[in-house]
Amino acid sequence: MSRGYDDIVAAVPVTVPYVRRSEHGADWFLARALAALVAQSGLRKLVIDGLCASSFTLGPDTAVALTQHVGLSPRYLEWLPMGGACGVVALRRAARAVQAGDADVVACIAGDTANDGSFRDLLAGFSSFSRAAVYPYGAGGANASFALITDAYMHRYGATRQDFGRLCVAQRDNARRNPLALLRGALTLEQYLAARPIAEPLHLFDCVMPCAGADGFLVMQRGRAEALGLRHVRLLGAIERHHAFPDDPVQLRGGWAMDREALWAQAGLAPGDMDVVQTYDDYPVIALMQLEDLGFCAKGEAVAFARAHDFTVDGDLPMNTGGGQLSMGQAGAAGGYLGLVEALRQLTGTAEGRQVAGARHALVSGFGMINYDRGLCSAACVLGQ
Amino acid sequence: MKAAAAAGLFAVQRCRVCGHVQYPPRACCAACLADDPAWEAAAVRPGTVLARTVLHHSHEEMFRARLPLALALVRLAEGPVVLCFAPDRPAIGNAVQVRAALDATGHAVLEAR
Numbered sequence: 480m481s482r483g484y485d486d487i488v489a490a491v492p493v494t495v496p497y498v499r500r501s502e503h504g505a506d507w508f509l510a511r512a513l514a515a516l517v518a519q520s521g522l523r524k525l526v527i528d529g530l531c532a533s534s535f536t537l538g539p540d541t542a543v544a545l546t547q548h549v550g551l552s553p554r555y556l557e558w559l560p561m562g563g564a565c566g567v568v569a570l571r572r573a574a575r576a577v578q579a580g581d582a583d584v585v586a587c588i589a590g591d592t593a594n595d596g597s598f599r600d601l602l603a604g605f606s607s608f609s610r611a612a613v614y615p616y617g618a619g620g621a622n623a624s625f626a627l628i629t630d631a632y633m634h635r636y637g638a639t640r641q642d643f644g645r646l647c648v649a650q651r652d653n654a655r656r657n658p659l660a661l662l663r664g665a666l667t668l669e670q671y672l673a674a675r676p677i678a679e680p681l682h683l684f685d686c687v688m689p690c691a692g693a694d695g696f697l698v699m700q701r702g703r704a705e706a707l708g709l710r711h712v713r714l715l716g717a718i719e720r721h722h723a724f725p726d727d728p729v730q731l732r733g734g735w736a737m738d739r740e741a742l743w744a745q746a747g748l749a750p751g752d753m754d755v756v757q758t759y760d761d762y763p764v765i766a767l768m769q770l771e772d773l774g775f776c777a778k779g780e781a782v783a784f785a786r787a788h789d790f791t792v793d794g795d796l797p798m799n800t801g802g803g804q805l806s807m808g809q810a811g812a813a814g815g816y817l818g819l820v821e822a823l824r825q826l827t828g829t830a831e832g833r834q835v836a837g838a839r840h841a842l843v844s845g846f847g848m849i850n851y852d853r854g855l856c857s858a859a860c861v862l863g864q
Numbered sequence: 865m866k867a868a869a870a871a872g873l874f875a876v877q878r879c880r881v882c883g884h885v886q887y888p889p890r891a892c893c894a895a896c897l898a899d900d901p902a903w904e905a906a907a908v909r910p911g912t913v914l915a916r917t918v919l920h921h922s923h924e925e926m927f928r929a930r931l932p933l934a935l936a937l938v939r940l941a942e943g944p945v946v947l948c949f950a951p952d953r954p955a956i957g958n959a960v961q962v963r964a965a966l967d968a969t970g971h972a973v974l975e976a977r
């Protein structure tokens with residue numbers, strides 16, 4: 480088993496408010512996230528000597544160019560093009576860097592812009608496999624990929640649109656208490672079921688809405704956070720896995736299933752100890768799959784599990800308490816940070832209007848990068864006060 | 865390649881060393897890393913439908929006039945999984961014959977019948 484993370488903490492969750500579209504570039508959103516980290520931590524900018532960054536629309540630049548944009552001289556630098564897994568992976572990498580003394584304070588940021596051309600360009604050039612063997616089949620993007628996974632999951636495990644709908648409605652209830660959520664209108668199961676089809680079996684409210692925005696947090700030693708008077712959260716365990724189960728003909732499980740025992744052993748906790756759960760939810764099927772693969776229920780039983788639990792902020796298993804991506808929007812790579820930033824708010828008692836009473840432990844998981852027929856990156860972490 | 869597609873044929877890669885069959889094509893064998901995988905005719909026997917979707921939205925103008933578009937994920941008898949057009953809307957588990965065709969832009973695409 481890999482070693483624990485000692486007293487490494489995450490602090491200062493920040494969000495550059497999401498907007499449907501923007502004339503600003505990704506560099507602007509990333510800079511605003513970094514500025515918020517500096518302002519809210521009280522640190523001088525140059526004390527930040529580590530940087531983890533992720534973005535889909537920063538091209539041709541990477542984290543390297545970003546150091547010159549924002550005037551940082553880090554001695555530890557990561558570019559994590561892992562989409563929905565990038566937040567958990569950034570925390571995992573940054574924690575090791577701080578633990579080993581390779582950096583004192585790491586800023587982890589992800590952000591993207593959104594405009595008429597950006598989303599289509601991103602899809603058209605997403606990967607060499609997708610360019611050759613997916614995009615020419617109707618250019619449906621992630622909607623089409625997740626539609627296929629959803630169809631296989633429904634067929635195999637008997638999930639229905641009502642099951643996915645209940646999850647979407649619960650998350651919308653949570654979003655209505657979150658001023659940062661883009662979609663805050665009431666959503667009923669009837670409205671969900673009556674929505675227009677996008678890529679069957681997916682309909683409108685199953686599909687994440689692309690937007691612009693950024694999120695970030697800082698990683699440092701606990702002593703430093705205490706000296707700065709920053710509320711902080713300990714990293715108790717973390718896993719990542721890429722291209723898991725290559726022989727599965729269709730993706731009905733993610734990499735979490737390979738590593739969940741290591742995660743819970745490292746954290747010294749079990750799924751039942753979690754007060755708050757943040758699953759990656761660009762489409763509801765993948766949120767349910769994470770509950771199975773991370774051990775909250777057995778494989779194929781997420782539907783029954785979801786029927787037996789209440790995922791709202793006041794429910795018995797608060798999940799995606801800010802509304803998740805399905806109600807907050809997906810600001811590109813920041814979608815991989817959203818659950819982590821929300822968990823940090825919940826565990827530091829700063830989730831205004833939607834605070835889960837007494838939340839001490841949280842699970843956050845990420846999923847990213849449908850390269851051809853499946854998402855390649857899986858990650859998860861356990862956080863504690 | 866285009867001539868083969870016009871004749872309905874398409875190819876997958878087979879490793880010359882370990883026999884692993886793969887799609888989409890890549891620069892090495894994903895099983896043993898051997899260089900220069902060979903090409904061989906695929907879908908000689910029917911494949912099996914794993915999953916389906918019907919697109920009602922496309923990010924490209926050229927597809928919008930053709931919506932709704934039915935697609936399927938098909939496991940070839942040779943092993944690899946391919947995404948293809950599936951205008952007959954087969955059910956999961958159905959046996960289908962995958963063939964190549966030329967799309968409106970002259971690119972080879974796969975179609976299950």
Ligand SMILES: [Zn+2]
Nearest residue numbers: 879882893896
């Ligand atoms: Zn080989």
